[in-house]
Amino acid sequence: MKTTTVAIVGASGYSGQELVRLLLRHPQVALTCFTSRQYAGKAVGDVFPRFRGLTDAKFVEPDPDKLNADAVFLALPHGVAAEFAKPLLAKGVKVLDLSADFRLRSAAVYKEFYEHEHPAPELLAQAVYGLPELYRAQIKRAQLIACPGCYPTSVLLGVAPALKHGLIKPASIVASSMSGVSGAGRKAAEDFLFCECNESARAYGIPKHRHLSEIEQEISVMAGQPVVINFIPHLIPLNRGIETTIVADLAAPAGDVLALYRDFYKGEPFVRVTSALPDTKNVAMSNYCDVSVRVDPRTQRLLVSSVIDNLTKGAAGQALQCFNLVCGYDETLGLLA
Amino acid sequence: MKTTTVAIVGASGYSGQELVRLLLRHPQVALTCFTSRQYAGKAVGDVFPRFRGLTDAKFVEPDPDKLNADAVFLALPHGVAAEFAKPLLAKGVKVLDLSADFRLRSAAVYKEFYEHEHPAPELLAQAVYGLPELYRAQIKRAQLIACPGCYPTSVLLGVAPALKHGLIKPASIVASSMSGVSGAGRKAAEDFLFCECNESARAYGIPKHRHLSEIEQEISVMAGQPVVINFIPHLIPLNRGIETTIVADLAAPAGDVLALYRDFYKGEPFVRVTSALPDTKNVAMSNYCDVSVRVDPRTQRLLVSSVIDNLTKGAAGQALQCFNLVCGYDETLGLLA
Amino acid sequence: MKTTTVAIVGASGYSGQELVRLLLRHPQVALTCFTSRQYAGKAVGDVFPRFRGLTDAKFVEPDPDKLNADAVFLALPHGVAAEFAKPLLAKGVKVLDLSADFRLRSAAVYKEFYEHEHPAPELLAQAVYGLPELYRAQIKRAQLIACPGCYPTSVLLGVAPALKHGLIKPASIVASSMSGVSGAGRKAAEDFLFCECNESARAYGIPKHRHLSEIEQEISVMAGQPVVINFIPHLIPLNRGIETTIVADLAAPAGDVLALYRDFYKGEPFVRVTSALPDTKNVAMSNYCDVSVRVDPRTQRLLVSSVIDNLTKGAAGQALQCFNLVCGYDETLGLLA
Amino acid sequence: MKTTTVAIVGASGYSGQELVRLLLRHPQVALTCFTSRQYAGKAVGDVFPRFRGLTDAKFVEPDPDKLNADAVFLALPHGVAAEFAKPLLAKGVKVLDLSADFRLRSAAVYKEFYEHEHPAPELLAQAVYGLPELYRAQIKRAQLIACPGCYPTSVLLGVAPALKHGLIKPASIVASSMSGVSGAGRKAAEDFLFCECNESARAYGIPKHRHLSEIEQEISVMAGQPVVINFIPHLIPLNRGIETTIVADLAAPAGDVLALYRDFYKGEPFVRVTSALPDTKNVAMSNYCDVSVRVDPRTQRLLVSSVIDNLTKGAAGQALQCFNLVCGYDETLGLLA
Secondary structure, eight states: OOOEEEEEESTTSHHHHHHHHHHHTOTTEEEEEEEOTTTTTSBHHHHSGGGBTTBOOBEEOOOTTTOOOSEEEEOOOTTHHHHHHHHHHHTTOEEEEOSSTTTOSOHHHHHHHHSSOOSOGGGGGGOEEOOHHHHHHHHHTOSEEEOOOHHHHHHHHHHHHHHHTTOBOGGGOEEEEEEOGGGGOSOOOGGGBHHHHTTOOEEOSOSOOTHHHHHHHHHHHHHTSOOOOEEEEEEOSOSSOEEEEEEEEBSSOOOOHHHHHHHHTTTOTTEEEOSSOOBGGGGTTSSOEEEEEEEETTTTEEEEEEEEOTTIIIIIHHHHHHHHHHHTSOTTTTTOO | OOOEEEEEESTTSHHHHHHHHHHHTOTTEEEEEEEOTTTTTSBHHHHSGGGBTTBOOBEEOOOTTTOOOSEEEEOOOTTHHHHHHHHHHHTTOEEEEOSSTTTOSOHHHHHHHHSSOOSOGGGGGGOEEOOHHHHHHHHHTOSEEEOOOHHHHHHHHHHHHHHHTTOBOGGGOEEEEEEOGGGGOSOOOGGGBHHHHTTOOEEOSOSOOTHHHHHHHHHHHHHTSOOOOEEEEEEOSOSSOEEEEEEEEBSSOOOOHHHHHHHHTTTOTTEEEOSSOOBGGGGTTSOOEEEEEEEETTTTEEEEEEEEOTTIIIIIHHHHHHHHHHHTSOTTTTTOO | OOOEEEEEESTTSHHHHHHHHHHHTOTTEEEEEEEOTTTTTSBHHHHSGGGTTTOOOBEEOOOTTTOOOSEEEEOOOTTHHHHHHHHHHHTTOEEEEOSSTTTOSOHHHHHHHHSSOOSOGGGGGGOEEOOHHHHHHHHHTOSEEEOOOHHHHHHHHHHHHHHHTTOBOGGGOEEEEEEOGGGGOSOOOGGGBHHHHTTOOEEOSOSOOTHHHHHHHHHHHHHTSOOOOEEEEEEOSOSSOEEEEEEEEBSSOOOOHHHHHHHHTTTOTTEEEOSSOOBGGGGTTSOOEEEEEEEETTTTEEEEEEEEOTTIIIIIHHHHHHHHHHHTSOTTTTTOO | OOOEEEEEESTTSHHHHHHHHHHHTOTTEEEEEEEOTTTTTSBHHHHSGGGBTTBOOBEEOOOTTTOOOSEEEEOOOTTHHHHHHHHHHHTTOEEEEOSSTTTOSOHHHHHHHHSSOOSOGGGGGGOEEOOHHHHHHHHHTOSEEEOOOHHHHHHHHHHHHHHHTTOBOGGGOEEEEEEOGGGGOSOOOGGGBHHHHTTOOEEOSOSOOTHHHHHHHHHHHHHTSOOOOEEEEEEOSOSSOEEEEEEEEBSSOOOOHHHHHHHHTTTOTTEEEOSSOOBGGGTTTSOOEEEEEEEETTTTEEEEEEEEOTTIIIIIHHHHHHHHHHHTSOTTTTTOO
């Protein structure tokens, strides 16, 4: 099988580092470039000692004109990513964007949630939402993949079977998530110091967290109608992991919902439907999403719990899963174990 | 002011230790007895070195006939507590029970949720639910106080203003909580080992956690009608703390809900209504409950977040607050700072 | 008993917040001023919600000319503290300095370890090292107290009995400490982000950490000769707490060393000598130092383990203990429980 | 390359689970058997959901007569392991024992430290201490590998270059380690509950921890004379990781010690000598040992810091490294990334 040359742009944040970890062990990838404005000129293994011995590469300044790779992963802030994607797409490079820039179909919704004009609205039509469980066929033939946010991945995989089977009332959905602190990114800010996060748990960003925009977009697609819902994120003292609990009113008599979920995800390599309620520790550093469901006969509601590693299935791992699809590799290559 | 003699029965669990911590520094309490079957004969300060220097007492076997105290705090498992309370009540002792035995007005509901017959149904009528913000007047003249569970305290203080003002539809309530591991008690079990809980987050006990019974009972009282709701507890890697997020459909146009909450809790010594969303770390080792609210105009729902320390306001601190009321002390004595 | 008016200069760092916590509950203190450059004009309870309801004060700009208090606690960076102390001392105010500025008797050693000229060498002679267990008499009559560093407190209380009895060879001392992350202060820096410190343990600052200077100064005083030793700090994922392990060659046959330590600290209100090895959790949020000792007959060495809360006995609590001594209050006032 | 059939005996403890994780992804291993008395009959993926999807195997009762494998990893308690090894060795099976049973050359020392008779002293002569950096040649031709303890691995790799070059005085060595809680094993005991370990740090097991026996044995071999030292373990709130700090008196003028260490470990696939002090997080879930050194010119001592993951290089990873050597595979197979 042929090797694909790959560049990581923005390799020093937490998602970027996770890309480095996964791509270094991918058997068909030749990593040609790691960019970091902050660390340009330094060895990757000096800045991040966990990679010492695994690569001799140095960080370079990000420069789209100098990138020479078949595929590029962008782990950049929103707004910046789109600017970077433009010249790469023009050169025919495959782009896997981990930012929010290409996730929304509507530039207006983007502006509403991200509070600036979309930097490249002309590209939105060609972008594919990189959730393989919902868009596998489109991903395979895409050039520009908009990798989903971490929260949306956990919410959408949790509701998809129920929504697609008409089992729940879409507008009744309430999704509540708890995220590890790596979700806040690797930026020096008092709020994310160890002593501020340890022994701390709190809700934030309600009622209109940015990720709500893509959650509602995809729920609306599945529901076949515009839907607004509630999404409530919380910060908890973990490094990695998201647990999402979804509650929704049943729209129809619930039969064996666990069987329905198992059937929906049959053959999916990275979704495990379990009878026991899932735990983030079981998906840490893996690309799995574990899901379980309960029906409450007293309230006639469906309860779903899903867990992912926010940096793997919620970011870099899912991007790599999409990369495998785009390049024609086995979807799980480099992602199991 | 006169001193009250006090015994702690079951002083070696986490709630029991918190009672020891708080009662040792209460200026009007003379602690006459600490019982522990496991540690009888050992010095409290040898078993729990944090108390060394603060007390010279030894644990004794629990024996209701030998307890000599004006007031007794019971930190025992449900079922056991009621048996203990009976002779104490007969002797005229004031009983502050931290177990679930006297929280439910109905022995049938108790049996449904706790899966055994109620051990003393004849005492239920005289028990007062020890949530001072809702039952202060009754607590003052009670002999038997049923101290609320930790989750119910956080849920009920979160919904009370909205429910009592008819602002939300009772049956639409969904309460989702995250608790520190001390909530599971101090019992040797693999599930609560450090390595099983650290870097782990998970839902559990749905859809019918035992605390749901008292939550629904008190919500039904406030709503003036029988109500069933959803309550979803989660375990997260904290020692202490509960955050509860409540979502409910608005029943009426929401005005200034924050002002309404502030007004409702005006004068309450232990509820702080804040504009910022609360954080468990700000109530750790204190008897405060911090609450904030948001209205989502898109979904017409009310969102409430409340936090407590599960061992203090959620257990021992609230019991002491009730004790102060029962004994005629200032309600905050020994509980501020 | 008369009240003392007190100002806290630099009340927004971790030591500053701990001063606020302790001073707010001190029965003879009237807090007249909290300074913070960063938060001037904001309510203390808005910036640090844990203090909401306990004080209505606002932070003000630090200005020595406007401070009106009998005693001032300085929780400022080294270098800055000395400048602040000068005018206060001139006005007759009692100064409790938590910085390193007045801990060293030699301006030359200060320059060697802190890498700038001492800002007020003329004041060094009048400063008293605020470790009550060693300097109680001098503290009582001092105007300027140099509160010891957190690491030095744990090391010096660990070695004092052995050194003063000539039990160990001073130059053989190796002290190894593990500290919680609050010891690094509340500054936004990538190294102290939650995800960088959680699941991480590392040595740092060897062989010449700044605290070594005061450790060696005081060990030399006790040994009656100049001594250099090794001190090895480590950072571990705790909020609060320091454990220090000391190893030294025996200089004389060891008898009952535990009894010797107990005797040495007999009557000390804040040192607890225990037969079991101490644990940081037992001194968290308290002013205690717990110490235990072992003799290794195979190597003829003494092993000592001591633990403190770095923010309490290691900073604010010890400063308050000194304050009590200086003001003639009971030494434990506001510090027990 | 030919596949090797492998059994894991005692697959449900923390070392056992780490063996499962590593062996499942080893390209030349066919796992034929996972034993667990506790879970016999249950699917591995049901008991440990992290392995769901990676194996369909079930746990079976451990029975040496029914084990059918070319190589067997024993992750059993000491005492039990030796009994299990006997019949396997007799059948010609290669045995990688993770217990302490075959680490000591002297049955008398074993009895002194483990407090029972050695169960198979006749096998001690053929056992090889499985530290590849010291015994690679012997491991390659061994049938019985005694995999080193976690603490000894970190201590011995830290001192080996200095000792072998006569740079330090052997009897002056003091090794102080901090370990994550997984080192205590997966047993239900109050001491290792989350709330007892979180926000806790403490020394334990001094002066004569069991691992001291193998540390002294191997240091004595390197020093060419019997040596007793001090080893001081500490428990800190990590899941995985050991940091060991070693202090020793210089025996000779120290030149460029870092270069000496780099030279000593040149070509070693799993030891990384770094100029920066190492951090456990950089070796988590990897087989690396990171080491750095400092010379203190004031005290003429050498300071070494080494870090490993106690479950990987400290247990299962090192066992697999030995397995690769024994089987003639590349030493790093299945262990990088």
